[in-house]
Amino acid sequence: MTDMLSSEAVELHLRGRFGKPYLYEPECESTQQLLVDSGLPEGAVAATDHQTGGRGRLGRTWEEPAGSSVLVSVLLHPPAERRLPELSLVAALAVAETVELAVVLAAQVKWPNDVMLNRRKVAGILSELSDGTVVVGIGINVNQTRDQLPLGAPTEPASLRTATGTTYDRAVLLGSLLMRLERMYDVWLDAGLDGIYGGLGARDFLRGRRITADGEPATAVQILRDGRLEIETDSGEVKALESGEVLFAR
Missing domain, CATH: 2.30.30 (SH3 type barrels.)
Structure with missing residues (x-):
């Protein structure tokens, strides 16, 4: 089982246009910074095994042991009239479906941009707009042990490993995620959230809470x-x- 998100490991699992090109750095400040103002085409992807300055919503930090998470950003050029918050939900649903397939447990979307497993946060999304370009940053807790997860977070964290007791091939997981994200992004471009609303509504974590x-x-x-x-x-x-x-x- 690979323990890297290197080009050699991940490109074997890329099936669509997302991930072309695929940029990999063993360590970087953030994958989003690798894509902002890069001039690369839509679908370009940047990934790393460790972020030194990862961020979440509201300026929070995203911390993880090296080699334990899927840390990736995707460069997109949606039409100007599309709402950025919708895109975070598109990405969250793609992550939820990817996690479900991997762990065979129900994953849910917590508005506006988190993914939950067993009432704990396993992933977060941060979408940022710059000069008409959107960079969607995704972080998934994959192989952390319980003592490697951060303390004091507003929402209690989990990893796929703590939820199931199993470790996962992060390169396979990333390939699966990019395939689903590409498909859902195309549906969203064509039909808006109406096109994925059934899946989103079925996984609405906050509904009735x-x-x-x-x-x-x-x-x-x-x-x-x-x-x-x-x-x-x-x-x-x-x-x-x-x-x-x-x-x-x-």
Whole structure:
């Protein structure tokens, strides 16, 4: 089983246009920085075995032992009218389906950009826009042991290994992810979130849960077809969130 995301290991598992070209660095500050302002075509991918400055939403850091995660960014050129938050949900659904296939357990999408397994976070997505180009950064906890996962995170983390007791070939996992992401991205370009809403709705982790949205107690209703999260506050007000910090009661 390979323990690297090198070109030699991953290109064997690439079946579509995503990953052409495929950039690999054993260590870098972040895979997103390898693609921003690169001038590369849509579908270019950058991956690493260790990030020294990985970031998540709201400026949080993404930390992991070297060689334990899938750390990848994909360069995309969606039409200007497409909403960036929708793209994070597209990527999250692709990750959830990839994880499900690997571990044979139900994975869910936690709005706006996390993937959950057994009520714990196994993956996060960060989409960033720069001069009409979007870089979608994805981090999946794969082979970390329990004591290698970070403490004090807002959402309790897990890895595929802690969920199943099995280690996984990260190159195979990445190839599977890129295939699904490419397919879902094309559907989204053609039909918007309507094209994947069935899969997204079926994996809506927050649906019906008690949450705190930007500090306000509420109940999550559903992810809407435009990518917003519908909630009902304790005062009975129904809102649709564009973004924000959503915590759920365990």
